[in-house]
Amino acid sequence: MVFDFIDGGADDERTLRENEAALARLTFAPRAMTNVREVSTGLELFGVPLSMPLLLSPTGLPGLAHPKAELAAARAAREAGILFTASTVSSYSLQEIASTVAGPHWFQLYAWNDKALTGKLVDKAREAGYRMILLTIDTPVVGNRERDLRNGMVLPPRVTFANATDMLRRWSWIWGQIRGPGVKIPNIADLETQVHKGGTGPAGYLKGLFNPEQSWDYIGWIKERFGGPVGVKGIITAADARRARDAGADTIVVSNHGGRQLDGAPATIAVLPEIVEALRGSGMPILIDSGIRRGSDIVRALALGATACMIGRPWLWGLAAGGTDGVRRVIEILRAELERTMALVGATNLRELSPEVIRQP
Numbered sequence: 001m002v003f004d005f006i007d008g009g010a011d012d013e014r015t016l017r018e019n020e021a022a023l024a025r026l027t028f029a030p031r032a033m034t035n036v037r038e039v040s041t042g043l044e045l046f047g048v049p050l051s052m053p054l055l056l057s058p059t060g061l062p063g064l065a066h067p068k069a070e071l072a073a074a075r076a077a078r079e080a081g082i083l084f085t086a087s088t089v090s091s092y093s094l095q096e097i098a099s100t101v102a103g104p105h106w107f108q109l110y111a112w113n114d115k116a117l118t119g120k121l122v123d124k125a126r127e128a129g130y131r132m133i134l135l136t137i138d139t140p141v142v143g144n145r146e147r148d149l150r151n152g153m154v155l156p157p158r159v160t161f162a163n164a165t166d167m168l169r170r171w172s173w174i175w176g177q178i179r180g181p182g183v184k185i186p187n188i189a190d191l192e193t194q195v196h197k198g199g200t201g202p203a204g205y206l207k208g209l210f211n212p213e214q215s216w217d218y219i220g221w222i223k224e225r226f227g228g229p230v231g232v233k234g235i236i237t238a239a240d241a242r243r244a245r246d247a248g249a250d251t252i253v254v255s256n257h258g259g260r261q262l263d264g265a266p267a268t269i270a271v272l273p274e275i276v277e278a279l280r281g282s283g284m285p286i287l288i289d290s291g292i293r294r295g296s297d298i299v300r301a302l303a304l305g306a307t308a309c310m311i312g313r314p315w316l317w318g319l320a321a322g323g324t325d326g327v328r329r330v331i332e333i334l335r336a337e338l339e340r341t342m343a344l345v346g347a348t349n350l351r352e353l354s355p356e357v358i359r360q361p
């Protein structure tokens, strides 16, 4: 059930598959006989030096994968010199993550249909020292994840014969769930009691929270209240990239939510070039996620104009397999692959990754 919650996508999972397939279709045009003894993967993003162009994407309820959840992932990211993004529906609260692992961290915001609640989340992020808010815009309603429906992985969770026997066979997981945060959503739970005294429980409440009436004015409102940079996550068209820029966004994440929302959305790598073109001259860093699985995928995305990549499922797999060590290992593997691929295509630093390293058929 938990594996499918992480691994799965919406409807027929066509976008989910296409994310990786479109990356796989891009082959390289290496430049041989260049001196690649020293390969540097460092960059600066919003004044923060990063050891490599990688960030951890926000994912909800990582406590289902491992009791240390964000605490483990944020620690592995900090040690590796990359950035962690906490989800609105994180398993540990924003304050707890920031006080356990010193930042800088980023925060992903869902603009709930309750503006007062959304504003309080923005205040919490500011007070806890988060450096960036990424507003996710591809979730006006929740995608149709049929694996979750089949498994009873819905809010509130449904106990079925299949998921009960599945869970009972996994004692170490159950033990982790007893010790860890479980399916709690602390960022909303504490606010809910303040904002909606006597309302329904967090799980049922969450479902009605997604905002089917989002608009671009939200960006300016959030920026003013936060007092720091605000990015938009979930851009897959050049037109929306321009709208985000015009609304004052400081960065965008080209993302289809890892194929979990609109099935039939294009692979992010396929739309990256037109989005880069639309934002040319704006100086906005362009991030991308959805399907990044290897260091060579990071090279593909940077060659086509991305500033950095983000990963969702890969860090969750590492977390589930080995907590902090597991996430650390995922980052190390990606770093080694990135350095090796850069050397193999003949690039010594990130600026040398241009469309020329991608073969044009």
Ligand SMILES: Cc1cc2nc3c(=O)[nH]c(=O)nc-3n(C[C@H](O)[C@H](O)[C@H](O)COP(=O)(O)O)c2cc1C
Pocket (backbone or CB within 6 Å): 005, 006, 007, 019, 057, 058, 059, 060, 061, 087, 088, 089, 108, 136, 233, 255, 256, 257, 258, 259, 260, 289, 290, 291, 292, 310, 311, 312, 313, 314
């Ligand atoms: C289990 C899971 C939970 C997620 N929860 C959130 C979330 O709370 N907020 C959000 O903006 N994106 C969420 N995402 C999407 C990720 O931020 C990211 O866009 C996606 O995972 C990238 O694709 P990848 O998994 O192929 O790397 C989630 C993804 C997964 C797999």
